[in-house]
Amino acid sequence: MTRTERRERQRRRKLQIARRVASALLALVLILVCILLLTGGGKADTPEPEAAVTGPAAMPEPQRPEQEAVDPLEADKIALAKMVWGEARGCSTTEQAAVVWCVLNRFDSGGPYYAGCDTIREVVAQESQFSGYDPAHPVTADILALVEDVLTRWMAEKVCVGDVGRVLPAEYLFFTGDGRENTFTTEWRGGQTWDWSLESPYEE
Template identity: 45%
Template sequence: MSKVKDAVTLAMLLVAIVFSAGLLTLPEYSSAGLDLPGLSSAAPEGETYRPNVTSPPVSSVAPPAVTPEPLYTERDVEMLAKTIWAEARGVPSDAEKAAVAWCALNRLDAGTYGETLAEVLTTPWQFAYYESSPVTPELEALARDVLERWQAEQRGAEGVGRTLPEDYFFFEGDGLRNHFRKTYEKTGATWDWSLPDPYGEAAV
């Protein structure tokens, strides 16, 4: 029995030596016609062999979403708050205070009253903007709120909570309230505050 094992071991050793010396090779087979993933025929002469497989994606993790740049600045918030203070600080309704800001933004969107909000607010004889006007926390928050709503609208949102339609560009006060108009001429037609109040209080 020991002799048989020795003979088998010797035979295997000889086969290994023959293969390693290149004296015996296996026949070549083509993968053509075989449904074996990852196999392909040898590449044509002079070309690099590439497996016939689709490489998996490098990462399945989605790239982080890019946050768009804001459409307004902190300076815009400050200037708008100062304008609301000068034009509507005595008006009890936040919706009516916000309308001053919307009127300025309507002019900005129209493109004929200034290319920036600062230009719209500082055009002579238009808005009561004064650099010395205070920026109260309440009016700063209101100005920022309107600018956020306006920004959302600029990016395609609907029903953002306007308190003044986009075609109103003028207003004047009577000491208690502001009355907003579409035209410079006083035709008697003023905004009736019929939009839903986003601040939860009826305009008075």
């Protein structure tokens, strides 16, 4: 794959992410609108004048079931939660968050090895990459909540400038662990080792 093709692939992936974020925001807006309509928008109810009945009573229209909002990142969240459970479930919250950021760093990197991945789940499921990932692993509520928190910060980083609470810089794409703690590096072998110098937004 040439450099131009990699750039074009990366541009398409960023566009796909933007569309997912827009879909999620649109779903949230629709939910809020439905809530306002169901509650009357916070206005006091006023009685309406009764219409004179001049013919057969009109049959009420059948109510249509409300459609649930679809989360475009649902499959990615599940894969990340299962991976964190396998890679860092005994680690601190900050280290668990760093594992998620490591995956997102790979997804954003545009590197040739990850260029074929169109979703975060595909990055997680790459062969011989995250040994702790297993589709059979459980999804626990606490890890899933952390995954959602990191994804929210990651998406916010793409639309604004400022500190969103990263715990791992974007250049760190690799990590190894011993079951108790993980070490993050910029290269598969060698490179810089992360020193945890960023302030963590999580209370340990």
